[in-house]
Amino acid sequence: MKTVRDQVTQVVSADACSGCGVCTILDRGLTMALDDAGYLRPTPTAPVDERDGAAERFARICPGKQIVAQRPAGSTRHPLLGSYFAVWEAWAVDPEIRHRASSGGALTALQGWLLETGRATQVSTAAADPARPVRTVPIRLMSKAEALAAAGSRYAPVGVGQLATADASHAMTAKPCEASAVRAWTNTEGEAPILLSFFCAGTPSQQATEQLVRDLGGPKPEAVTDLWYRGRGWPGRFTAVSADGEVSTDYDSSWGRALGPTTQWRCKICPDGVGESADIAAADSWESDERGYPTFGEREGRSALIARTERGLEIVRAAHAAGVIEVRPLDPEQLAAAQPLQTARRQYLAARLWGARLGGRSVPRYRGFRLLKLSAEHPRLAVRALRGTLLRLRAARRKDDA
Numbered sequence: 367m368k369t370v371r372d373q374v375t376q377v378v379s380a381d382a383c384s385g386c387g388v389c390t391i392l393d394r395g396l397t398m399a400l401d402d403a404g405y406l407r408p409t410p411t412a413p414v415d416e417r418d419g420a421a422e423r424f425a426r427i428c429p430g431k432q433i434v435a436q437r438p439a440g441s442t443r444h445p446l447l448g449s450y451f452a453v454w455e456a457w458a459v460d461p462e463i464r465h466r467a468s469s470g471g472a473l474t475a476l477q478g479w480l481l482e483t484g485r486a487t488q489v490s491t492a493a494a495d496p497a498r499p500v501r502t503v504p505i506r507l508m509s510k511a512e513a514l515a516a517a518g519s520r521y522a523p524v525g526v527g528q529l530a531t532a533d534a535s536h537a538m539t540a541k542p543c544e545a546s547a548v549r550a551w552t553n554t555e556g557e558a559p560i561l562l563s564f565f566c567a568g569t570p571s572q573q574a575t576e577q578l579v580r581d582l583g584g585p586k587p588e589a590v591t592d593l594w595y596r597g598r599g600w601p602g603r604f605t606a607v608s609a610d611g612e613v614s615t616d617y618d619s620s621w622g623r624a625l626g627p628t629t630q631w632r633c634k635i636c637p638d639g640v641g642e643s644a645d646i647a648a649a650d651s652w653e654s655d656e657r658g659y660p661t662f663g664e665r666e667g668r669s670a671l672i673a674r675t676e677r678g679l680e681i682v683r684a685a686h687a688a689g690v691i692e693v694r695p696l697d698p699e700q701l702a703a704a705q706p707l708q709t710a711r712r713q714y715l716a717a718r719l720w721g722a723r724l725g726g727r728s729v730p731r732y733r734g735f736r737l738l739k740l741s742a743e744h745p746r747l748a749v750r751a752l753r754g755t756l757l758r759l760r761a762a763r764r765k766d767d768a
Contacts, residue, residue, distance in 0.1 A: 370416055371396065373424045373431075374408050380728045381631045382430035383407055385569060386540075387504070387525025388547035389428060392420035398525040404571030405630050406523035419554075427550040429543040430632060435734030436549070436642050438675050444698050445740060446709045447672070448642035451679040453701060454693040455651050456671040467517040468596040469650040470669035472691050473539060473562055474517040476646070476681065478510030479690045485681075486537035486560055489513065490529035492520045494594070500576060500587040500606070504529050518597035519564075521625050522575050532556035541566050543636065546643040560677070563641030565649035567707055568633030570625040578624040579606045582613035595620065600667030601650070635722060637715055637732040639708050645678030646671060651696070652704040670701050716741035717748035721755030726763070 368376075370393040377383050385406035390396045395412035425431045441449040458464040458471030467474040480486035488506045493516035495501040502524040507513050527544040532555035538548060539562040552558040576587045584590070585608045596602040596617060604620035606613050633639075641647030651668040671693065673679035686693050702709050716737035719729050741748040 368421060369393070369414060370420050370424050371410060371414055373421070373428070377428060377430035378407055380430070382728065382730055384429045384541075384543040384632045384636075385523050385525055385630070386429055386544040386547045387528030388530060388544070388551055389424070390525070390528045391530060391551065392417055392424060392427070398528060400523060400572055404523070404573035404628075405569070406525050423551070423554055426554075427547050429547050430730055432731045432733065433543070433546050433638055434550070435638070435732075436674065437734065440676070441674070444702070445736065446640075446702050446712050447698055448638070448640055449674055450698070451673045451676065452682070453673075453696045453698050454671045454682070455696040456648075456669045456682075456691050456693045457667060459689055459692055463514060463517065464667055465599065466514060466597050467667065468519040468602065469600055469648070470667035471517065472669035472671055473564065473646075473648045474513055475690050476562065476685055477507060477537065477539060478513040479685050479688065480537050480560065480681075481507065481513065482510045483688075487535050489537040489539060490526055490531075490559075491516060491539040492524040492526050494520070494592070498588065498590075499593045500579065500590045501572065518594050518602075521570055521595045521621065523569055523572050531559055533559055536560070537562060539563070540644075541569070542638045542641040542643065542647075543632075545641055546638060549643040560681070561644040561646075563644035563647045565641065565647065565705060565708055566633075566636075566639045567621075567626060568629030568636070568639075571628040571630070574625045574628040578604065578615075578620060579613065581624070582606070582615055584608065584613040585610060595625075599664050601664070631727075632730075635715065635718060635729055637712065637735045637737060639711060640705075641672070642674065645675045646673055646682060648672075649701065649705060651701070670696055670704075672701075712737070713740050713744065714748050714751035717752040718755045721752040722759065724752075725756045725759030727759060 387398050389408050394415040396408040397411040398406050399409040401407045443449050456472040458475035463471040477489045493505045495503045502520040502522040504526045526540040530548040532552045534557035537560035545561045545563045584606045589608045590606050592607040601617040603614045649670040651670040685691050
């Protein structure tokens with residue numbers, strides 16, 4: 367049996383690593399660090415120090431090896447949004463939380479309420495690095511005030527999964543791949559923490575953040591004293607602050623033109639950008655134009671919340687009853703229409719995976735998502751997706767060989 371470290375090397379070499387960080391729990395001699403391309407990867411920094419049985423369990427836990435669609439008993443299955451017990455449009459009742467957070471503040475409000483009521487003794491999540499705010503680090507929240515201070519999306523590499531605990535008195539707000547890995551790991555260790563997640567379009571390179579600051583006329587990375595990607599409105603503006611003032615740009619420009627195009631390869635073939643392994647998943651509840659595309663005009667933030675487990679359903683209902691969040695039912699089809707990137711990615715993923723295989727890439731194993739069925743529903747578009755993936759990989763290979 368290969369060690370965890372041997373298997374990690376294979377995943378990284380195949381460009382299948384998502385940077386979740388859970389492998390550092392399996393082998394405590396691994397540390398997450400940025401590679402030359404600006405993505406977070408496990409790096410040996412000490413001798414092998416594996417937990418008992420870690421090597422055998424790695425393939426079931428690592429999102430670069432496998433992801434299994436969750437189908438809790440009693441849930442309803444949506445082909446593009448995954449399993450759910452209820453779907454709502456939601457927002458934080460506290461206007462400060464609603465304004466500061468990225469999209470209505472529902473997750474931030476839930477984090478603060480879980481801590482304030484003692485339902486969770488800590489919440490693991492991501493926030494700006496206090497020593498270098500242009501970077502993002504995993505942190506543990508211990509209070510509602512800390513939850514508010516950490517509010518807002520971070521479109522940058524971070525491995526919250528390395529803080530995972532098999533403890534139901536803890537909570538974690540993490541990317542879908544991290545939630546999947548933690549769910550799989552805790553299935554063999556004990557009880558899963560309360561898992562909160564969000565719709566994720568992928569992890570951009572850290573270099574993209576730093577380049578965007580420079581393109582906006584901002585300072586060197588070490589001179590940035592504060593940086594946020596969204597929030598302070600909805601969707602909010604990318605903003606970098608330094609002693610010389612601040613630079614900023616709108617969400618469509620920051621994500622659509624600068625950050626989004628640099629998402630790592632593993633994210634481009636992700637079957638689950640919608641947080642299926644979480645107890646509760648959140649998303650932007652965008653309004654759409656006449657073509658059906660989301661509009662990003664500034665307004666009061668609104669989240670979509672999906673209860674994916676009975677535990678998640680109970681938490682949302684209790685937080686609503688306590689006056690922490692406001693909710694109203696949301697048709698899953700309306701949410702799917704407001705998230706065209708997520709739905710299109712899953713719709714044609716089987717075709718893209720075959721294109722990747724034909725292009726010489728090994729890909730993770732995805733179980734229970736019925737991806738072949740989805741791609742087969744639109745065969746012409748699926749063939750186009752396969753061909754496009756294959757051509758891009760061949761072009762990238764020629765560039766590397768040049």
